[in-house]
Amino acid sequence: MxxxxxxxxxxxxxxxxxxxxxxxxxxxxxxxxxxxxxxxxxxxxLDWYKELFQDTRLLIIVLNTIVVALLAALISTMIGVLGALAIHMARKRNTKNALLSLNNVLIVSPDVIIGASFLILFTMAGIKLGFYSVLLSHIAFCIPIVVLMVLPKLSEMSPSLIDAARDLGASGWDVFSKVIIPYISPGIFAGFFMALTYSFDDFAVTFFVTGNGFSTLSVEIYSLARRGISLHINALSALLFLFTMLLVVVYYFISKRNKPNGMGVGK
Structure with a gap:
């Protein structure tokens, strides 16, 4: 009640x-x-908003940030769903717990350590710091978030759904695409939007792996704030807040549409 x-x-x-x-x-x-x-x-x-839209360099950085966030969220969602399926389908309980613990370690690890680790890795591998180093880093720390969003939905799914689909002659791909994915879609959307948010506002990891020719919004605002606060940063922050609220509203309506209505399937 x-x-x-x-x-x-x-x-x-x-x-x-x-x-x-x-x-x-x-x-x-x-x-x-x-x-x-x-x-x-x-x-x-509205002069500060006019100044903001006249700052071509800052607008390019905003576009870079959005592109990185969208790509990182999309790729990490695809990998995270497969990772969640692998953890869920592990037969031994000890194996499942070990995989889940390894996934959780990446979430609780300090961002400074993750960023420094990626910096050392990219330097040793000869990868130039810039767009690809930032994208790979964001994908890496977004995957565990997606896994945690998807796993509860997999745990709620009854094995009888898969058995019934196989009894009706569904192939492995049909079971995956027409049974499992539709059922866990709320978790997939939740993981995507969480990954998008984490990637969009990340600073610590991005600060380590950003090169001279590429920057994201969080790093740029940090450098601007060190030189003195300008009110066009307030204007930019206001627009970003509205953008974030829009994402929340979109996610709310998607979740509401996918939520079961509690009625029976049929007679």
Whole structure:
């Protein structure tokens, strides 16, 4: 049964959300400031947004970041689904636990260690730091996230579904593409959007593997902030926040569409 929140619980949630969102709203508010600082609001203006869209170099960096995030999310989702299937289908419990532990180690490992490890690896392998080094690094740390998103859906799936499909003459590919994938699709979408988010805002790993001729948004904002805060960074952050909210809304509607309605399959 649904339980109503007490007034204390509602107040607690309100305080938590205020603490989380107040800095973001403060940043967005001053992106419309006609002044040059975040200390004194002198009037409403869109000049900082105009300056942002006139900064060709920054727009190219934004495009680079989006391309890397989309490719990393897509490739890591495909590999992560196969990895989750391999862990789920492992017959020995010790083997399954060992594989899952290895997957979890990559998630809890500090980003600094992962970034330094990739830097050493790419240097020893002779891979030039740039687009491909950033993409490979993002794919690597996004795969474990996808695995964790997909595994619960595989655990929920009844083995009788696969047995029934095989009894009806379905091939191995048909079982995979028409039974398993549709059933675990909510987990796949969740893994894709989580990987997209992690790749989009990653800084620590990207800082180590970014070359001189290539940069992502997180690294660029860090370098800009060291030289002094400009309000066109506020404008960029406001647009990125709206983009993130759009991703959340899209994921919400996809999850809602794929959620079972609780009704019977048929008579």
């Amino acid at each position: 649904d339980r109503k929140l007490s007034p204390v619980s509602k107040l607690y949630l309100a305080v938590i959300f205020f603490i989380l969102y107040a800095p973001i709203l403060f940043l967005i508010f001053y992106s419309f400031n006609s002044g040059d600082t975040m200390y004194d609001f002198k009037g409403f203006t």
